[in-house]
Amino acid sequence: MTSNKTKIFIDGQHGTTGLQILDRLKDRADIELLELPLADRKDLGKRAEIARASDITVLCLPDAAAKELVAAMGDSDTVVIDASTAHRVADGWTYGFPELAKDQRQKLLASNRISNPGCYPTGAIALLRPLIDAGIVRADSTPAVFGVSGYTGGGKELIAVHEQPGVEPFGLYGLELTHKHVPEMKKYSGLTHAPLFVPSVGHYAQGMLITIPITRDITTKQVTAKDVHQVLSDYYAGETFVPVRPLADRAWLERDRFLRADRLVDTNTMELAVYGNDADGNVLAVASLDNLGKGASGAAVQCINLKTGVDETTGLAVG
Ligand SMILES: NC(=O)C1=CN([C@@H]2O[C@H](COP(=O)(O)OP(=O)(O)OC[C@H]3O[C@@H](n4cnc5c(N)ncnc54)[C@H](OP(=O)(O)O)[C@@H]3O)[C@@H](O)[C@H]2O)C=CC1
Numbered sequence: 001m002t003s004n005k006t007k008i009f010i011d012g013q014h015g016t017t018g019l020q021i022l023d024r025l026k027d028r029a030d031i032e033l034l035e036l037p038l039a040d041r042k043d044l045g046k047r048a049e050i051a052r053a054s055d056i057t058v059l060c061l062p063d064a065a066a067k068e069l070v071a072a073m074g075d076s077d078t079v080v081i082d083a084s085t086a087h088r089v090a091d092g093w094t095y096g097f098p099e100l101a102k103d104q105r106q107k108l109l110a111s112n113r114i115s116n117p118g119c120y121p122t123g124a125i126a127l128l129r130p131l132i133d134a135g136i137v138r139a140d141s142t143p144a145v146f147g148v149s150g151y152t153g154g155g156k157e158l159i160a161v162h163e164q165p166g167v168e169p170f171g172l173y174g175l176e177l178t179h180k181h182v183p184e185m186k187k188y189s190g191l192t193h194a195p196l197f198v199p200s201v202g203h204y205a206q207g208m209l210i211t212i213p214i215t216r217d218i219t220t221k222q223v224t225a226k227d228v229h230q231v232l233s234d235y236y237a238g239e240t241f242v243p244v245r246p247l248a249d250r251a252w253l254e255r256d257r258f259l260r261a262d263r264l265v266d267t268n269t270m271e272l273a274v275y276g277n278d279a280d281g282n283v284l285a286v287a288s289l290d291n292l293g294k295g296a297s298g299a300a301v302q303c304i305n306l307k308t309g310v311d312e313t314t315g316l317a318v319g
């Protein structure tokens, strides 16, 4: 008897992102997980064979390993969801961010090559795209994007570093201003010029914040925090995973002052918020998410749900 379960292969299932996807899928009655013996996990021929036999293959691999697997799969009609950076701005791939635009879900439904956003771009694009589409931020401006991530964002290698004593409590990196996330931030925000992006890592495991100043040097006209908040609220109205906090919200601040970077850990939710000082004409837009949730594994499961026709938010059968 053939099963009508969706066959899913997670290539890299023992890594940080892969394990979390596995965890989210392992008890699902509608899914059959295909696995390779541990010893074969880097055997390209066997990986390609099981990937071709699957309905959906999720790549949780370094870029080079993702590219080699995709090449080895040829024109297989298996749906590939790539969590790596390898195909995010590549032709023939659809960006796995259902909330990106009104027609994005249709595009994803029609595509069998899906490239999921990087964790920092998920926040940056979510903030910039609506403001550029609304004509508030100039498409030819250079927004400054600052991000802080927990160390799981750097996968097994960075986790091992942070498990040693003496590691820096907080560090800026990407100071060459050529971080691998810049091309996708530019493309999907609708910018004609690369944004200035500075990431950082804190000595905590999971969760991230992305902040973008919406200052007069990047806007088309004088705007208030209320204007920015309205655009974001309208854009994401009805989107379960992208709630917009009330304008200048203080309710989510720790001790009425501190926005924790780890508040959405283990969820697929990304919260957006807007603060401002109207007297000076300065506005700050903020995104809060889990780098391993909406920034990686949660986003992959959301795309799996979309492709398999179950409820995107619960993974349960619709109707
Ligand atoms: N961590 C995060 O927050 C995010 C990660 N991503 C992306 O997801 C991908 C996976 O990242 P992450 O899970 O953090 O990384 P990890 O280093 O934790 O895991 C990578 C996995 O890939 C396996 N692997 C490495 N080379 C090969 C190969 N040639 N063939 C098969 N398997 C291989 C590793 O196996 P082994 O350990 O045995 O070598 C490991 O299980 C990366 O592209 C990353 O950039 C995307 C968004 C966020």
Ligand SMILES: CC(=O)N[C@@H](CCC(=O)OP(=O)(O)O)C(=O)O
Residues within 6 Å of the ligand: 083, 084, 085, 117, 118, 119, 120, 149, 150, 151, 152, 153, 154, 155, 158, 180, 181, 199, 200, 201
């Ligand atoms: C904290 C940390 O090191 N983060 C990673 C990005 C994590 C991520 O989103 O990776 P991909 O774009 O490869 O999918 C980095 O900056 O390289």
